[in-house]
Amino acid sequence: MPEFAAWVESTPISRALFGMSWLWPACESLHFIGLCMLIGGAGLLDLRLMGMFRGLPIRHIRAMMPWAIGGFFINAATGTLFLIMQPHLYLSSAVWWSKVAFIGVAAANALFFETRLALPALTMEPDADTPTAMKVVGACSLFSWFAVLYCGRMLPYLGTGN
């Protein structure tokens, strides 16, 4: 992995991107904006699945999901740029791999919801309480996304050996 990181860093594209001094802060800003879109949209659905916001029909909240998914893709794109610019910072970090793992958990959880629970959820009465399975899925999603945020923000400080 260190060899791979060194190779990526030696490529002209990595050098050119990292050479643009404005690109890193610009990507950071977009990464934060994408984070707000993702947590805002997905968080509302998660809380409703957990039984809060009764009276809010789940099918209406689901119409918000393109914004949350858009936020995710903004962050995947800017995150990929960080990775190309400074691969050793991330590939050698257990905290970064934990972040990737939590993204995997959140994605698997969302896929499980879409394939197994979305249909009954969409036809639920606006005021109805949610079954336990939906509460668990909502809590798992909310926890995973905040864990992703935590790992990302703490990456420079956790497990640096000091």
Place this chain on the structure above:
Amino acid sequence: MAIFRSLQDGAFTEWFLGSESIWTYPTVLTLHTVGMAILVGASFVIHLRILQVAGAIPLRRLLPLYRFIWIGFAINLLSGLILFATEAADRIADPVFYVKMVSIAAALWLGGVVKRRVIVRPSAPEATTLASRSMAAASLALWATAIVAGRLMAYLKTTR
């Protein structure tokens, strides 16, 4: 100005930034990000709905989201005051800091106006007016400005 210098160079700052513990600067910084996610995330949801580009959630049902705006704001006011204290002399002379503060104040104020006009009105019409939509769009733009300004501030300081 001397008070800001003494805050930035004081014993608290030395302990807070010099500590090897993850529970001082890193945790407060992360709390500031968590608060942002809650505050701006809730604000995004409300204002995108008012702009009529995010489905048809009944507007009045968005009311409980304002609780999250205030929870996020409280977290960020507290964590922000701590972070400010440790960089007080730098920040008080930093135009970008004022851009961030003015953006936040304006975004909250516009958000309040939109809430009174669109969300809490007992007979709230489901279709929002052009004026309300303009204010919602401005509020979104102001939050984005505050985030960009906040990020840039990290590049404009003399403490670590």
